[in-house]
Amino acid sequence: MPLAALRxxxxxxxxxxxxxxxxxxxxxxxxxxxxxDPTSKWATTFGSAWHDPKDFLITVLNxxxxxxxxxxxxxxxxxxxxxxxxxxxxxxxxxxxxxYVALKLQRHFVGEGGxxxxxxxxxxLTHWIVPLIxxxxxxxxxxxxxxxxxxxxNQGQDLRQALITIAISIVLADQMLxxxxxxxxxxxxxxxxxxxxxxxxxxxxxxxxxxVILFIAVAIGLLLWLWLKRTRTGMxxxxxxxxxxxxxxxxxxxQLTFAIAxxxxxxxxxxxxxxxxxxxxxxxxVDANWLLYSLVVVIIGGMGSLGGAAIGALLLGITSNFSAAxxxxxxxxxxxxxxxxxxxxxxxxxxxxxxxxxA
Amino acid sequence: xxxxxxxxxxxxxxxxxxxxVIALLAPLIFSSYWxxxxxxxxxxxxxxxxxxxxxxxxxGMVSLAQVAIYGIAGFVVGNLTTNGNTKGLNLGWNPWWGxxxxxxxxxxxxxxxxxxxxxxxxxxxxxxxxxYSVIANLFFGQVTxxxxxxxxxxxxxxxxxxxxxxxxxxxxxxxxxxSVAVYALLRYxxxxxxxxxxxxxxxxxxxxxxxxxxxILHRTVAFAFAGFIAAIGGVLFxxxxxxxxxxxxxxxxxxxxxxxxxIGGLYRLEGAWVGALFFVVVNNYFQRIGFHWGxxxxxxxxxxxIGLVFLVIVLLSPxxxxxxxxxxxxxxxxxxxDPVDREFNPIEAGxxxxxx
Numbered sequence: 141m142p143l144a145a146l147r148x149x150x151x152x153x154x155x156x157x158x159x160x161x162x163x164x165x166x167x168x169x170x171x172x173x174x175x176x177d178p179t180s181k182w183a184t185t186f187g188s189a190w191h192d193p194k195d196f197l198i199t200v201l202n203x204x205x206x207x208x209x210x211x212x213x214x215x216x217x218x219x220x221x222x223x224x225x226x227x228x229x230x231x232x233x234x235x236x237x238x239x240y241v242a243l244k245l246q247r248h249f250v251g252e253g254g255x256x257x258x259x260x261x262x263x264x265l266t267h268w269i270v271p272l273i274x275x276x277x278x279x280x281x282x283x284x285x286x287x288x289x290x291x292x293x294n295q296g297q298d299l300r301q302a303l304i305t306i307a308i309s310i311v312l313a314d315q316m317l318x319x320x321x322x323x324x325x326x327x328x329x330x331x332x333x334x335x336x337x338x339x340x341x342x343x344x345x346x347x348x349x350x351x352v353i354l355f356i357a358v359a360i361g362l363l364l365w366l367w368l369k370r371t372r373t374g375m376x377x378x379x380x381x382x383x384x385x386x387x388x389x390x391x392x393x394x395q396l397t398f399a400i401a402x403x404x405x406x407x408x409x410x411x412x413x414x415x416x417x418x419x420x421x422x423x424x425x426v427d428a429n430w431l432l433y434s435l436v437v438v439i440i441g442g443m444g445s446l447g448g449a450a451i452g453a454l455l456l457g458i459t460s461n462f463s464a465a466x467x468x469x470x471x472x473x474x475x476x477x478x479x480x481x482x483x484x485x486x487x488x489x490x491x492x493x494x495x496x497x498x499a
Numbered sequence: 500x501x502x503x504x505x506x507x508x509x510x511x512x513x514x515x516x517x518x519x520v521i522a523l524l525a526p527l528i529f530s531s532y533w534x535x536x537x538x539x540x541x542x543x544x545x546x547x548x549x550x551x552x553x554x555x556x557x558x559g560m561v562s563l564a565q566v567a568i569y570g571i572a573g574f575v576v577g578n579l580t581t582n583g584n585t586k587g588l589n590l591g592w593n594p595w596w597g598x599x600x601x602x603x604x605x606x607x608x609x610x611x612x613x614x615x616x617x618x619x620x621x622x623x624x625x626x627x628x629x630x631y632s633v634i635a636n637l638f639f640g641q642v643t644x645x646x647x648x649x650x651x652x653x654x655x656x657x658x659x660x661x662x663x664x665x666x667x668x669x670x671x672x673x674x675x676x677x678s679v680a681v682y683a684l685l686r687y688x689x690x691x692x693x694x695x696x697x698x699x700x701x702x703x704x705x706x707x708x709x710x711x712x713x714x715i716l717h718r719t720v721a722f723a724f725a726g727f728i729a730a731i732g733g734v735l736f737x738x739x740x741x742x743x744x745x746x747x748x749x750x751x752x753x754x755x756x757x758x759x760x761x762i763g764g765l766y767r768l769e770g771a772w773v774g775a776l777f778f779v780v781v782n783n784y785f786q787r788i789g790f791h792w793g794x795x796x797x798x799x800x801x802x803x804x805i806g807l808v809f810l811v812i813v814l815l816s817p818x819x820x821x822x823x824x825x826x827x828x829x830x831x832x833x834x835x836x837d838p839v840d841r842e843f844n845p846i847e848a849g850x851x852x853x854x855x
Contacts, residue, residue, distance in 0.1 A: 227625065290814070297847070298622045299848065300847070304813055306809075307806050308810065310751075310803075310809065311806035311810070314801075317802075318795075428636075431750070432630060432637075435629060476637045479634060480631075487627065491618040491619055
């Protein structure tokens with residue numbers, strides 16, 4: 141289709157130009173132009189990076205550590221999608237449920253705490269790690285049950301599968317509202333982690349919890365990468381992403397592989413939920429936000445690609461943190477526009493995402 | 500067949516005509532609660548669901564952005580027409596100008612959304628439009644210049660219609676007239692060359708592209724047109740409710756419209772209003788029956804019930820209520836419909852291609 145291809149090309153060239161201009165202008169703004177003078181109409185919270193390198197570095201760290209959590213959640217989403225073409229719309233609900241399971245378990249161990257819940261000096265490492273593992277395991281099992289009961293016999297009908305997971309997410313969200321209430325609660329970090337680290341760069345004191353999130357994310361990324369590249373199951377999964385029918389024809393039990401992928405993918409949503417519940421909070425509506433983050437990450441990065449999920453998470457984390465910190469103070473609430481712009485520009489340039497390939 | 504012959508009498512037409520007559524006489528038959536609350540709500544939710552069914556049945560695009568566009572129209576109307584006592588811009592315009600500009604802005608944004616998403620189909624399209632919808636919700640929640648968390652209250656209706664509380668029948672008839680017009684317009688549109696091209700793209704976009712049709716442009720225009728229909732629903736919503744806030748377009752409301760369309764039948768336009776009637780009536784009466792089964796099922800758990808109904812329909816009867824109706828007809832008459840004649844149901848479609 142030469143004509144359509146030509147038009148598509150023109151679209152893409154325009155997209156690249158807009159993208160280039162947007163990147164150069166925002167870099168200029170952040171590094172040199174952003175005014176710090178509070179009387180200026182365009183005053184920003186910190187001023188330019190040249191003027192205030194310390195807060196610039198903190199914003200970079202905030203962006204990268206947020207990206208870590210985005211990656212943990214979205215990698216599960218993309219793993220399931222890449223292999224099975226299942227868009228798991230219940231991923232956000234699984235995230236929230238994982239968080240609630242861990243929260244209830246921690247309260248069971250330590251007690252209910254004060255009116256604001258537990259504080260971190262009441263919680264030791266075990267009281268955080270055990271709920272983390274249990275929350276992850278419960279969600280991994282729930283995902284597997286959902287796949288076996290509802291999705292397995294609808295393989296290949298991707299819209300129907302997406303609608304099934306939507307139905308399950310409606311029921312889950314409603315039941316969570318009934319059983320865990322509508323008030324925001326959070327899981328307490330253990331006292332060993334909830335303190336500040338001296339980074340010895342411009343005297344930055346940075347919270348350990350965010351660094352821990354980043355460590356976990358990097359570890360998960362490495363483990364997933366090793367699993368997919370170096371083990372037999374990983375090899376089958378990669379082959380299955382490219383050609384399911386052929387893998388199945390070679391006598392490999394593809395149903396078993398699907399089950400494993402769903403187990404791990406949902407488990408990552410649960411793990412993300414426990415970390416996210418400690419980092420931010422758990423409340424009705426949080427599931428929608430995390431479904432959005434997962435969608436944005438995989439739309440940017442390309443569906444089914446682990447590297448794409450990492451890049452997508454980084455772009456989302458950096459964009460949202462920088463737009464919140466470097467927009468003029470009177471306009472910071474417009475930062476959501478930048479998330480949309482990120483998705484829009486990537487779709488204009490590469491409809492399948494940065495690392496996406498046609499199925 | 501003689502073109503001028505009278506329309507053939509089919510069960511569909513008899514029931515449809517009967518429903519229209521009942522709808523016209525409704526204020527004589529039903530209580531004012533039914534007119535003012537249930538039936539008016541059914542009509543504008545049906546319009547929003549019809550825009551989704553139009554896109555999915557004739558364009559093969561299942562969009563979750565319809566509620567976002569419906570909300571954009573509603574928020575623009577709210578900002579333009581309110582006068583001083585609420586959040587937002589409070590421009591105090593005449594309500595009719597608010598409608599014109601509100602719908603125009605919603606269509607413009609739908610055009611942008613469509614241009615970006617229309618190179619993808621199937622579940623990719625679903626995911627991208629869901630992203631739009633969540634972003635629109637967060638936008639109106641965060642940007643306090645135009646709404647903020649509490650939303651916009653006291654949105655006026657035009658003088659002829661009067662307040663939705665004082666003159667329930669007027670707004671009801673406006674919504675009924677609009678619904679009939681929307682239905683007729685969509686039925687007409689799918690028979691025009693544009694509508695036929697759209698169905699061609701749905702069935703085989705590569706072939707249509709090699710025949711020289713501009714795939715992306717047609718899809719984008721169809722999406723913008725569906726945005727126009729959804730925006731009409733949004734205007735009726737703010738007139739009826741007098742208030743709009745970000746929760747009116749959150750993920751739950753987005754999914755509600757999808758649920759309505761699927762329960763009604765994702766492949767026939769009539770299904771939009773059938774599904775909306777079911778949804779509104781069940782939602783209203785379910786909360787009144789006092790029962791509970793543990794803490795899992797009780798009259799407060801409407802979402803659980805509707806989620807389960809949705810699940811059963813998707814799993815067992817993807818045609819929804821319209822599908823059941825057709826099955827019943829087949830059973831009674833003993834005649835099978837010609838499979839070639841069957842409309843397109845995206846739920847039953849197999850593997851969708853990722854991109855053009």
